[in-house]
Amino acid sequence: AQKITQTQPGMFVQEKEAVTLDCTYDTSDQSYGLFWYKQPSSGEMIFLIYQGSYDEQNATEGRYSLNFQKARKSANLVISASQLGDSAMYFCAMREGTGGFKTIFGAGTRLFVKA
Amino acid sequence: DAMVIQNPRYQVTQFGKPVTLSCSQTLNHNVMYWYQQKSSQAPKLLFHYYDKDFNNEADTPDNFQSRRPNTSFCFLDIRSPGLGDAAMYLCATSRPETAETDTQYFGPGTRLTVL
Numbered sequence: 015a016q017k018i019t020q021t022q023p024g025m026f027v028q029e030k031e032a033v034t035l036d037c038t039y040d041t042s043d044q045s046y047g048l049f050w051y052k053q054p055s056s057g058e059m060i061f062l063i064y065q066g067s068y069d070e071q072n073a074t075e076g077r078y079s080l081n082f083q084k085a086r087k088s089a090n091l092v093i094s095a096s097q098l099g100d101s102a103m104y105f106c107a108m109r110e111g112t113g114g115f116k117t118i119f120g121a122g123t124r125l126f127v128k129a
Numbered sequence: 130d131a132m133v134i135q136n137p138r139y140q141v142t143q144f145g146k147p148v149t150l151s152c153s154q155t156l157n158h159n160v161m162y163w164y165q166q167k168s169s170q171a172p173k174l175l176f177h178y179y180d181k182d183f184n185n186e187a188d189t190p191d192n193f194q195s196r197r198p199n200t201s202f203c204f205l206d207i208r209s210p211g212l213g214d215a216a217m218y219l220c221a222t223s224r225p226e227t228a229e230t231d232t233q234y235f236g237p238g239t240r241l242t243v244l
Binding site for chain 2 (some may be wrong): 113119
């Protein structure tokens with residue numbers, strides 16, 4: 015079974031608008047971490063934001079926020095005020111407390127920001 | 130600036146001709162990872178070093194080897210590249226407190242072409 019599911023292969027958003035990228039996860043661990051990475055066409059994976067399973071507050075980093083709904087096992091990324099430079103592939107990822115050092119990645123969502 | 134550097138950015142090799150990709154880091158991180166990423170797919174972990182301890186993923190082909198001569202450098206050796214090994218190879222580093230809080234920092238990647 016998929017442990018990380020990103021159901022949106024591609025998304026379009028108008029510049030300056032907000033966009034939500036969906037991510038659901040599946041784990042039986044009580045302790046886990048959720049990550050979002052951005053990958054522009056150049057190829058480099060850029061860390062955006064982290065949410066721990068025990069964190070009660072949703073994580074925020076500048077224009078990025080993580081809408082963490084633990085009971086629903088979802089960790090959606092919200093990008094506010096989209097910019098043309100936000101056009102990229104976005105990966106949701108998870109580390110399980112019992113999973114060692116293996117990061118589980120979703121299939122990714124390609125975001126296109128329109129001028 | 131502290132960073133993860135990969136050389137070369139682009140590598141062309143011939144079928145069956147050994148090739149070495151390199152990764153260096155100035156972050157003083159104790160964990161280094163190698164990922165293979167094929168077009169429009171999520172990165173796939175090949176192996177990682179925790180300090181000097183080498184950890185191979187069960188499904189990593191024997192054709193792929195790695196060396197870490199010191200904290201700063203890590204090499205990926207592909208002994209006999211096949212056409213199916215053409216991909217982007219990503220190096221990442223981290224200094225984890227726990228497995229689930231482990232944020233990885235990636236290099237720009239090396240795009241390998243096999244002729």
